[in-house]
Amino acid sequence: MFLEACVLATTLCGFFGIVLKKNLVMKIVAMDVMSTGVIAYYVLIASRDGLFTPILDGDQTVAYADPVPQAVILTAIVIGFSIQALMLVAVMKLSRDNPTLESHEIEKNNTP
Amino acid sequence: MNDLSIAWVTAPFFLGFLIFLVPKLDRVLALLGALVSCSYAVWVFLQPSPIDLQLLDRFGVTLTIDALSGYFILTNALVTAAVIFYCWQTDKTAFFYAQTIIIHGSINAAFASTDFISLYVALEVSGIAAFLLIAYPRSDRSIWVGLRYLCVSNVAMLFYLVGAVLVYQATHSFNFAGLDAAPPEAIALIFMGLLVKGGIFVSGLWLPLTHSESEAPVSALLSGVVVKAGVYPLVRCALMVEEVNPIVRLFGVGTALLGVFYAVFEKDTKRMLAFHTISQLGFILAAPVVGGFYALTHGLVKSALFLISSKLPSRNFKELQKQPISTPIWIALVIASFSISGFPMLAGFGAKVLTTKNLLPWQVIGMNVAALGTAISFAKFIFLPHQRSEPRDNPSTMRGFWLAMVVLLGGLIAANSVYYQAYTLKNIIKPLVTIGLGWLAYWFIFKRVTVKFPRAIERFDHLVGVMSLMSIVLFWLVLT
Numbered sequence: 001m002f003l004e005a006c007v008l009a010t011t012l013c014g015f016f017g018i019v020l021k022k023n024l025v026m027k028i029v030a031m032d033v034m035s036t037g038v039i040a041y042y043v044l045i046a047s048r049d050g051l052f053t054p055i056l057d058g059d060q061t062v063a064y065a066d067p068v069p070q071a072v073i074l075t076a077i078v079i080g081f082s083i084q085a086l087m088l089v090a091v092m093k094l095s096r097d098n099p100t101l102e103s104h105e106i107e108k109n110n111t112p
Numbered sequence: 113m114n115d116l117s118i119a120w121v122t123a124p125f126f127l128g129f130l131i132f133l134v135p136k137l138d139r140v141l142a143l144l145g146a147l148v149s150c151s152y153a154v155w156v157f158l159q160p161s162p163i164d165l166q167l168l169d170r171f172g173v174t175l176t177i178d179a180l181s182g183y184f185i186l187t188n189a190l191v192t193a194a195v196i197f198y199c200w201q202t203d204k205t206a207f208f209y210a211q212t213i214i215i216h217g218s219i220n221a222a223f224a225s226t227d228f229i230s231l232y233v234a235l236e237v238s239g240i241a242a243f244l245l246i247a248y249p250r251s252d253r254s255i256w257v258g259l260r261y262l263c264v265s266n267v268a269m270l271f272y273l274v275g276a277v278l279v280y281q282a283t284h285s286f287n288f289a290g291l292d293a294a295p296p297e298a299i300a301l302i303f304m305g306l307l308v309k310g311g312i313f314v315s316g317l318w319l320p321l322t323h324s325e326s327e328a329p330v331s332a333l334l335s336g337v338v339v340k341a342g343v344y345p346l347v348r349c350a351l352m353v354e355e356v357n358p359i360v361r362l363f364g365v366g367t368a369l370l371g372v373f374y375a376v377f378e379k380d381t382k383r384m385l386a387f388h389t390i391s392q393l394g395f396i397l398a399a400p401v402v403g404g405f406y407a408l409t410h411g412l413v414k415s416a417l418f419l420i421s422s423k424l425p426s427r428n429f430k431e432l433q434k435q436p437i438s439t440p441i442w443i444a445l446v447i448a449s450f451s452i453s454g455f456p457m458l459a460g461f462g463a464k465v466l467t468t469k470n471l472l473p474w475q476v477i478g479m480n481v482a483a484l485g486t487a488i489s490f491a492k493f494i495f496l497p498h499q500r501s502e503p504r505d506n507p508s509t510m511r512g513f514w515l516a517m518v519v520l521l522g523g524l525i526a527a528n529s530v531y532y533q534a535y536t537l538k539n540i541i542k543p544l545v546t547i548g549l550g551w552l553a554y555w556f557i558f559k560r561v562t563v564k565f566p567r568a569i570e571r572f573d574h575l576v577g578v579m580s581l582m583s584i585v586l587f588w589l590v591l592t
């Protein structure tokens with residue numbers, strides 16, 4: 001229960017960071033925090049029934065961790081990381097004309 | 113049969129990477145991908161029973177392809193083909209075509225999958241490819257619009273992921289059917305992600321700016337098919353899980369009214385079309401059983417309208433009323449506008465009748481008001497002045513444009529035959545009355561009023577903030 005609360009707190013911290021932080025880079029970092037929370041939740045759920053790495057090794061009596069959420073979240077980590085890389089490239093391009101990277105300013109300049 | 117389906121899912125991605133290797137063949141390869149999907153959709157319609165694929169084990173990838181997904185796949189194929197024709201003579205690089213076909217493939221995958229993780233991957237890939245297409249002009253504005261889109265959709269998908277693992281925890285499977293046994297917070301989180309991705313109700317208000325500020329072919333692609341990748345899973349869930357059906361229908365009515373409310377007052381062509389997309393997504397959700405056919409007609413019409421809007425001399429309706437447009441373009445515009453208003457002889461009529469027949473009693477009033485609003489919004493296009501004049505663009509790009517129109521508008525006329533039973537006297541009179549009332553309202557009220565709504569809710573911070581409110585609303589909806 002305590003771990004779940006921690007994971008939830010991380011996710012919410014990230015979420016409110018996205019809303020409240022003014023700087024675009026900070027927003028993206030906050031998004032990373034949020035996705036860390038989500039990933040931790042998958043790992044937590046995988047470890048419900050046991051902590052051992054799920055490798056078949058003759059001795060079957062050990063409580064294994066559930067491999068499915070781990071496999072799934074691996075895909076999500078890769079996707080999340082590539083999206084973040086893409087966003088940072090876009091921010092780099094934007095920083096040429098908006099060196100402060102304040103999202104309000106960029107939004108004001110680029111909305112009709 | 114299974115091999116064919118798997119080959120079809122992977123073909124666009126394969127072609128997309130092939131384009132990078134042989135950039136000279138970019139257009140041909142992209143068009144080939146669209147044709148493959150088109151023939152596959154036809155083959156799906158001919159199958160007597162749905163195609164069910166279960167790869168690996170019960171926690172593996174599940175795909176279901178039936179007539180419902182057939183309609184969505186056909187929409188995707190036709191719109192992509194039209195966009196490629198439209199761009200054929202322009203100076204778009206191989207990169208553009210590669211992204212087009214990759215987005216096509218990812219959306220195909222979203223239309224086929226019935227488990228949450230395959231869907232997640234498909235939606236994220238489509239989001240990345242859509243970002244690259246939006247940012248294709250490399251201007252500051254296009255990059256900002258793309259970044260905003262990517263950011264909003266990524267945050268929504270993070271919520272969705274939490275929902276997906278909750279479903280897994282309850283049922284030990286990621287299948288859509290697991291939603292039945294899942295706790296209410298799982299449904300709330302998953303739906304929140306899909307509502308944002310599909311541009312539904314207030315969480316879809318990122319859509320107007322994104323769709324109106326992109327280039328015409330990209331807007332056509334986004335409005336025609338990309339948002340449907342978020343709508344299709346909602347329709348599918350509503351059909352598979354009885355419990356969520358009323359929620360989806362409720363959002364359908366709410367979205368239809370919200371979108372049309374903005375659309376009737378909008379004075380900018382592309383923004384009007386974008387708001388109208390929101391309202392039409394509501395029509396798809398309002399009657400999930402027949403949502404596929406409605407999605408087909410809407411996808412064809414909306415991408416045609418976005419492509420036409422690029423050939424108009426201005427984006428402002430006030431200026432357009434002073435500058436006559438050339439007659440052939442006006443005719444194309446009128447055909448599309450009539451279809452979406454539900455005028456007989458075009459597929460939009462059959463789709464509207466079919467949707468109306470499958471509404472629940474409490475939905476009827478709302479949807480009729482939305483249909484009236486559609487007629488009002490499109491009266492703005494129909495009553496534009498026109499004259500015989502040569503279009504300003506050079507003939508070769510115009511050829512591509514007309515070829516795209518033949519695909520899209522021809523598709524509308526051909527799709528008419530799908531539901532020919534709609535042609536009864538009672539069914540024909542009703543849309544005519546709606547359109548008549550809409551035109552009267554346009555001439556006497558909406559042509560004169562100028563109402564400007566504040567755009568505060570479309571600001572990035574608010575879009576993200578609304579997600580938290582939306583998930584709370586959804587949670588209570590599921591609980592009650």
